[in-house]
Amino acid sequence: MTYLFTGLFTLLIGYFIYFNGFLSSEVVNNPYNSRQDTFADRIIRGEIRSSDGEVLAETKTAEDGTEIRNYPYGNVFAHGVGYSTRGRTGIESLANFYLLTSNASFGEQITKEIREEKNIGDNVITTLNARLQQTAYEALGSRRGAVVVLEVETGRILAMVSKPDFDPNRINEDWDALNDEENSEKALYNRAFQGLYPPGSTFKMVTLLDYMRENPDYVNFHFQCGGQLTEGNYTISCYGKKVHGEENLQKAFAKSCNTAFSSIGLSLDEDTLKENCESLLFNRDLPLDLPYSKSSFSLKSGSTPAERMMTAIGQGETLVSPVHMAMLTSSIANDGIFMKPYVLERVESYTGDTVKVFHPAVSGRLMTLEEAGILEEYMKAVVTEGTGSRLADLGFPVAGKTGTAEYSSDKNKSHGWFTGYSVTGESDIAVTVIVEEAGSGSEYAVPIARAVFQTWGTLNEH
């Protein structure tokens, strides 16, 4: 009896210690914890820095004691770093607790307490690389869209750009305009994480994977492309009315042949396709710390041939976020293993002592090693002989897939996609680009990816 209760209480105290020691820092850091606000009365908010040492956010105290949060890069990191004066978003929200906790020396803290001065909060070093971010930001230019760059092996988020953007330094002045219902820009919206787009031909990676799983003899696939395919009263044509002729599976993929893939779509089992999509995290929660939108896949058994054909080439009802696309791509690059993307690298006291280090974490396996290998081979072919040929002369091999997603009945309006990765074996990166209302992916998205790969190449030379 006494033992029973002693056991219960021991467990209780044990759990309490475990909570305070291990779980609490994450709990406390929850943006809903309004207790964090009271910290600001005693602590000067720390800096947010890029992995290459650039200051992305800092607090400057004027002589009269008023504090101003300054973002030296202005619009470039707007969505990633976020803001902290009108509510909190981005890293400002994610790392709020760390920024408002001081790990300065005990003596210094006590001295400042006595003098009734504020202590200096810890600095947060992110995984974002200022050079890559700047490159992606400039390459996207005045277009709407998003770029996500992940480090394949670790899941570190190296860059995330979303446009239209805003200047976090002017968030208070611009607040009303940014939130104006009639403003179609929705600049506060982080398209890289929260934007949902039809995947277009990038979805052929998924269709291909499902086809291989359903047909072990996929190597024997061959198809005669006549430029269009009609089933019932629905016709799908290849992009630019091209006729690809005799094709095997790899060529159909590299040339992004709509006709071949919609015929594959007709042969697939809808339930298996849905299952495979869900195993690739469509309709699922993603392990992300920043707000994101769930990708959706809704094809089910009993759908019309037209729906099946469209779904197979990434039109249909399917929607995907750029960050999800980047995660899929980097899993292919990482032998099928899917790393949890993260943006906080470490926390340091303002004097540079390490407080906390964040480590890469495996989130699971999306496909087998063999499947990843075959996809890589096919995606390399996209660059060497297909729609991604603008990436062929970078000096290192790249694998990828382009996409052109029609989003309205006007066939001339489309979003351009590219998603791919470097294949050098050393700190490779996955790059996903979406350019809204532009045109084909190979024409508009690939050059942006190219600029990012180039910058990465020069960074790696040193």
Add this chain to the structure above:
Amino acid sequence: MTNLIIELSKFAFIILIAIYTLLSFSVLKKKNQGEIRYGWKMQNLLLFFIHLLAYVVMYLQKEEIKLLIFYLFQLFLLQAVLVMTQVVYPKVNRLLLNNMCFFLAIGFIMLTRLSFDRAVRQFQIAAAALVLAMFIPFLIRRCTFLEKLTWLYGMAGLLLLTAVVVFGKSSYGAKLSLKIGSLALQPSEFVKVSFVFFAAARLAKSTAFRDVVLTTLTAAAHVAVLVLSKDLGGALLFFVTYLIMLYVASKKPLYFIGGLGAGCVAAYTGYQLFSHVRVRVMAWSDPFRFIDKEGYQITQSLFAIGTGSWFGMGLYQGTPNKIPVVEEDFIFSAIAEEFGGIFAICLILICVSSFMMFVNIAMQIKNDFYKYTALGLGTIYGFQVFLTIGGAVKFIPSTGITLPLVSSGGSSMVVTIAMFAIVQGMYLLKEDEDLRIEKERKQNAKARTGKARRSRKTKAEERS
């Protein structure tokens, strides 16, 4: 300067309570009467310092004179209880007495900080209850008929609980209180005592199968009525208490295992049947997903505990009022936030030491009725502490139960003080008994040596 005092006071509180906790366990092992007395005195001194320091820290920040006046009232009450109890009952169990005052003081401090008006009300009720409780050990010694009132306890308890279901006013999804004039009573608190008395009296009388069935049915009726009024924490508390009393009285593990099995089935049915049970379990299993609604309370509690971390924020430095019903079900989180995790762990340990003392006393009593009563009350106390703290730290789903003597709540306060006094009364009975046995032994021994001497004498006389 105030900032510095607040900072330093945090560490002072932790050191003081740590020594107090240590004494709660170490004094019991001491043999030397002088050392033991010194240990108990020391505990009172530590309590005095914690109490004083807390009010100094609060006054420095609020600069309200009413805080100091309130402090003096409390100081007087606590000192009066400590002194008077020892004068009237010299053999009183000091650990229970000290711990009761300790919890009261911590409760007064925390409630003052959370809501001054509630603290004053709490103080008034506690003062009245403490005065009445002075008579309880005396009454227990006198009223030898207590164990004969078996069915009276059972019927009174059931009647009271049923009254709540019929006339009760509901709060937070459960019907708990009964309004009589301006007083809101929580009958289930009072039924805790009558329930334990009922079970103890019945089990002391007989543990024959037929009787056990009858007793169990009545106990089950209590639990069922509590479930009907949706007081599931209370139902669980009564259930576990009865199970343990039954096991100790009958010494049949089969009853215990069977009871546990029935409990599991009942819990599952309850889960399927009541939406508010599912809500609590859901809020427990993944509070952050339902952070805006069902999980709000528990996440606020976790924020409080986590933000407080090991050393706490300091009095008035946290925001415990963000937790809904913080004064009652979640006072532990408020304490953990402002006094820190180490302080909170010490507080749990002091609760454990009180519970162990209850059980200890129960095991030493020879009279079955008193034994089972002490055990039952001890179990109620211990399990209640476990439920409320476990709920606050998300170790188990929250059950909406108060931390005895610390949480705000008049009925709970009165009943817990009474429970402590009843166990004190039984402890004193046992001391009387020990004394009588001791005396008898001495007399017997004297008689024996007298007889021996006498017989030697006669033999000598015979020889001469």
